[in-house]
Amino acid sequence: MSKWIWYHGDFEIYHAMKQNFDREERGMTWPAYWYTSNWNHNVYFKRDYEVTHKQTFIVHAKGKGYVKITNLGSDEHESKFPLDTKIESPIGHIRIQVFVSNMQGLPTVLVEGNQIFSDEEWVASNFLGSDVSVGTSKYFTHANQNPMKFEYSQRRLMASKIEIIDGGTLYDFGHDITAQTLFKFNNNFQQITLSYGESRTEALDVLGTYLKHTLKKEKDPLGQYYPETKTFVTKLRAFRYIYVPDVSNLKKIGQLSVNFEYVDFPQIGNFKSSDNELSQIWKIADRTLRLCSGVFFIDGVKRDRWVWAGDAYQCYFMNRYDFFDKEIVERTILGLRGELDIKQHLDTIVDYSLYWLISIELYYETFADKNFVNNIYQKMKRLMDYSLEQTNDLGFIYGRKGDWIYIDWADIDRNGTLCAEQMLLARALQSMVYISKLLGKDDTFYQKKYHDLRQNIDHYFWNATKHAYIDSYESGMKHVSRHANIFAILFGYVGQNRANEIVRSVLRNDRIEPIKTPYFKFWELEALAQIGKYKYVLDEIKSYWGGMLANGATTFWEQFDPTKQGSARYEMYDDKYGKSLCHAWGSSPIYLIGRYLVGLRPTAPGYGTYEINPQLKLLNDFDCTFPLSTSGDKVEMSVHEGTLNITATRPGGVLKLSDRKMTIPANETIELSINENNNWKVKK
Amino acid sequence: MSKWIWYHGDFEIYHAMKQNFDREERGMTWPAYWYTSNWNHNVYFKRDYEVTHKQTFIVHAKGKGYVKITNLGSDEHESKFPLDTKIESPIGHIRIQVFVSNMQGLPTVLVEGNQIFSDEEWVASNFLGSDVSVGTSKYFTHANQNPMKFEYSQRRLMASKIEIIDGGTLYDFGHDITAQTLFKFNNNFQQITLSYGESRTEALDVLGTYLKHTLKKEKDPLGQYYPETKTFVTKLRAFRYIYVPDVSNLKKIGQLSVNFEYVDFPQIGNFKSSDNELSQIWKIADRTLRLCSGVFFIDGVKRDRWVWAGDAYQCYFMNRYDFFDKEIVERTILGLRGELDIKQHLDTIVDYSLYWLISIELYYETFADKNFVNNIYQKMKRLMDYSLEQTNDLGFIYGRKGDWIYIDWADIDRNGTLCAEQMLLARALQSMVYISKLLGKDDTFYQKKYHDLRQNIDHYFWNATKHAYIDSYESGMKHVSRHANIFAILFGYVGQNRANEIVRSVLRNDRIEPIKTPYFKFWELEALAQIGKYKYVLDEIKSYWGGMLANGATTFWEQFDPTKQGSARYEMYDDKYGKSLCHAWGSSPIYLIGRYLVGLRPTAPGYGTYEINPQLKLLNDFDCTFPLSTSGDKVEMSVHEGTLNITATRPGGVLKLSDRKMTIPANETIELSINENNNWKVKK
Incomplete structure (x- = not known):
């Protein structure tokens, strides 16, 4: 079967740029605030064939260039042919090369023929170094497709509930969706405003809402009016509610529907319990994860819609217990990492680079695809080496100017090198060793780095008096947060005794500030599950995620604080609607239930x-x-x-x-x- | 005055990609066969202002993003504004940042306002490292412009001679031009073929010509038919002749004209002598250079239309005696060098990287613009360091896999490290020292490299028996070519005695293979001029370039061999019309006359x-x-x-x-x- 082929990783760089440039906030586009990797604009694809009988083939291409056929027999005769026309292949041992450049887009080709067609057997070059594998996707196998436009599924939806309120009309779609809004005018175009909300409160707050759109008949960068069908089609947005203010007789003006756009991942994972709350948590977590899964695992649907390595890493775990899609993991890994040269930490965050490194081991554990791992090895090694360049004599990693040491939204003592970050580095070194071994590469260097680092972590960060790892030893404050201690258990860096010590003095200690994000809640509960605290994990799932359900959540949130009430629940980042109410990292019950309560593991x-x-x-x-x-x-x-x-x-x-x-x-x-x-x- | 601003160097990377992807050969596009640098797709621009009175400004942008204004007073309050709308500036000490992303094109903005407007005082960032200068161009100062479309001048031209031959019509435009062909049909569209030629022979050879176009009414990637004006407009091509075969009554079908496209460099340099031949040589050289000068100095107009660092370097010299344009030199320097990271030698050629390094010194000598030199210093240093990484213990530079050690189209003994290449490296090191000193940077390292290299060149490559520098000392063949010996004189690496020794044993020695390209003829004649052989230089100009005139040249050629006759004169690279008949490096008489015969120098x-x-x-x-x-x-x-x-x-x-x-x-x-x-x- 013919497949569209591209320089390995470039499809993902292209789509990651598209994804990360697509954020909308109050009528403005907000491109991600980091260095953006580029795809190759000038490449060639190559394969040798033994042609024994007359045949033709055709090269479809996105870009400009030509086809070169070299007779690999004695004369090395070369001939050139145009793209997009039928080419008669010579008989013999031949090399086919397709040269294609594309300034605005992704150079990609699809070769159609009986014996001669494009697939994973081809290689690609950007005119630097050795040939690399080509990239392909199960979604792109037809000549009339364009790999620059992802193949989404679409479904027309109507509001499940319509309500007249304050002289306007409120549409409720039941839960978050990512959709274009379609407004079909009965007669002539008329200016209306769409005020979107993940919450009812937000949609009704026409002045304050994050996403709003006053339709314009002409030159509207946020949408387009089609006079022939009298329909206005907006840009894609995520929302549960649409409020149209000042119009209570909206049906007189026209009809509002939405075009839900999604990637149709299979329904495989499922969990239903006689405990209705638990069933509901599963269902909502599954919905949340699916909404955040498209070309990539993104953080949330309304905001940022960016690809974040830490968030994505958690999705790789959830994916195993839900739709088990391999390509989305590969796309996300490649889109995050970008071009071979590394110029900045992933999303500017040092810990996110480290999660990315660990994710390669997780990928292999999940899919056992050595080819992919081999194709990404150089990118892995360069990122590891780039990270090791910013370690001190003790092997501790520190942030450089412009680096973000995130860990979590939490009050960690951030002076000097941080324990949690060292735990992640150690874990990433283990992944580097694991993958190097797997591919038969020398791992001695990384082995030694790992062992030295582990020793120094225990020596500098373990505090026997506090029975805990402290955040920072340089500040002298000896502050204890949950994070490093969670990692210590999660990564198996402590024995049973010390693990219990940590549980007592940190994880089950109310005086230690609790975890606030579902993001770190994931690691905390997994750590506890790993040492057998299943009951606690189940109770926490029911109280924390159940707490969101009790607050009316129809998808899981970026952050949940049970003490907050009313509109205060939606505030984050100094923005009254800054919190994402459909956030991928809210879906971890899928994993916690599947992996620890049902207990399935490879x-x-x-x-x-x-x-x-x-x-x-x-x-x-x-x-x-x-x-x-x-x-x-x-x-x-x-x-x-x-x-x-x-x-x-x-x-x-x-x-x-x-x-x-x-x-x-x-x-x-x-x-x-x-x-x-x-x-x-x-x-x- | 408001100017469009971009990340420094990115305009040139964008246009260099366009230029290098534009080559056409027999109906196919032939993108340059090297790694192609990318511009930044995600940047911000920044400037601080002290605003004392109410005012508005507007940000025009190519791309998507927003404007952020930060109050630099005590509160650091930030507010966001959309692009392309009037913004009211707050009073006080403020920072304006314009964030703009562009997937397909160049992120660039023009800020219009009284006090607040975009110019060279702004800085840019790609979210990596320190801010850089912005780039600007005198051509881009209006909101309705698009820096992605260069501002060419255009002139409608008709053929100077029309001839019916072999049942077809031959149009002669007198000399090479770069133009779109316009064919206005009298009635309906009718299929005709345009067979182009730099020579009459080529145009009449409908099967063999390099550029040919059979007009198609629909879906023609090489041109477009406009039904409303009944006009077909082709892609831009270079030619002197157009032959329309099988149509002797062409006027019945329609009217053929061309749209000559050029950059209107001023007419400054001029030379007219009572020696008509010399006047004519000047005139043809000037025409050749102008045709090869657009956004960049390109090699030739028909083929390759690519930016080659060696060819461009010679143009920088000629420019000084002709139109003295500063921006074209800057554009060419930046377009050639590409992005900061260096992944491959310029045009894959090691010597071309070295010429590029030397060209920075030449640029400064010509224009004395320290700002530009400062802006390019990091790119200079990285290229020098990249080159030094491929030197051996003796400091000799060698080619790595994929590198091309070109020097010239000549039979040089290419075993091991080559003398001519070391001469260029030494000269490039001098430029590195010169520029480092100029900018107050430490030059010690490059000083030492230079002195050691000079010593080793003389020790290993000078052959006292041959009274000459040999090509290679490793092969043992002791082969002598002119090239290294020319450089030795040109760069002042030999005293008067040894220079004369070289002239006797090499340059005026008929048993040493003569130079065949105008490219190296330039260096040869300059070397001889430098040691006072003006008479010889003048005689050579008259015989070599005069020889082309005698062969009917109306622009100067890529290569000239007086012994070849008829159509054999047009053959090169195994292609019967492979030779470029309008090639920038053919224009060196402009420089040789101006610099040595008229004798002007800074x-x-x-x-x-x-x-x-x-x-x-x-x-x-x-x-x-x-x-x-x-x-x-x-x-x-x-x-x-x-x-x-x-x-x-x-x-x-x-x-x-x-x-x-x-x-x-x-x-x-x-x-x-x-x-x-x-x-x-x-x-x-």
């Missing part, structure tokens, strides 16, 4: 083997399904009134209950009866 | 002082004018029947004749009487 890369260790005592009756591979494999499990049913479509699975294990055969349903003590026996 | 940067030392014995009566500054200063000189008249519009000039000197006062005409022995006295 025990070999790509789920070659896997284990399911459900916490039956904690969960009531439930039904769930989780993906096991990119080719549709899945495991279904249910527990109803003491009977557990499990079916998996691929071998390699092990069910673990009360320290007893049994193999899960492929494509056979096992039925177990379970008593109250979690003792079980096979029913059939 | 003796301080920017012609702060200058000298004129004409070779009156060699020249017959003549009139000439040469520029002395970018602001229109010039010197006019004539010699008629023993009377020399000279007038200069700026002070600092010295006339040197027979080792006697006299000051040239500004804006006064001096008249001297000269006798046959070049003795002279002031007449008035």
